[in-house]
Amino acid sequence: MAENTNSSNSHLDYHKQKKKDEMKQQVITFALMIIFTIIAFGMVTSGLDKLFVVPILLLLAVVQVGFQLYYFMHMSHKGHELPSLMMYGGAAVAFLTVLTMVVLVWW
Amino acid sequence: MSDEHTLNPEIMPEEPEKATLEGRNKFLGFWFFLGGETVLFASLFGTYLALKGSNNGGPTADELFGLELVFIMTMLLLTSSLTSVYAIYHMKNNDFKKMQLWLGITVILGLAFLGCELYEFTEYILHEDFTFRSSAFGSAFYTLVGFHGGHVLFGLLWIVTLMARNAKRGLNLYNAPKFYVASLYWHFIDVVWVFIFTVVYLMGVI
Known part of the structure; x- marks a missing residue:
């Protein structure tokens, strides 16, 4: 019985640690996104070639x-196969939509 | 029902949003919806790109847009995306109070974003004579950016409603998917904004 509680606790700690690690990764992602945004705005204000x-x-x-x-x-x-299908499908149709409208006007 | 479903850290499922059939259905259904939203926004982006040169003698994109306010708005929305990540992190740890706190911060940042957008639009309308009806460029701009702003408003109302409705209930397997899906919606709003600040504002002034 005592062993059972122990093992379930360490199982719990393991998941807690996993979530913590993921959160850390997400904060790093956030920092990268901020840096990308600053680079994007910086490049536009620096007056480089269009x-x-x-x-x-x-x-x-x-x-x-x-x-x-x-x-x-x-x-x-895991378990995001259908969401991926939907998002990539959406992105493909989105690309065609934008391409069509732009080409129609620029032709 | 909510008693037996109330989460307890000892028996906490790893993915509370997908622990019930209803949750799994919500999760899938919502991603399908986001796929559709992608196409919907693409048609607005395509319209904007096609019409942005048709300014009908009014102000052009590079005369109109300033980057300072857009930069602040981008930071507000990006930060609110991270705070909703924190909210879901606390949801998975079954910490209802902290989840509500981070959702509250998300809402405040979203309101600040919306305030900036309203300020921007009123400036254009009152001082730049740039309205929905002044040119095809104006119509396309307000439709695209305004529709995104409408999504922000809807997302805020959604999150506030969830917070108020569940304030006394606490977290359970019935409402965990609801919070999770609302956070997905909030991230998607930031996804759209990344393309708006790139395509409309940055590529507009360059």
């Missing part, structure tokens, strides 16, 4: 959104 800055801005945005989805919204956890 053709050079715009692709980097879009790349920074995509990486930041990936952080948000995979770490803050836990898509990196």
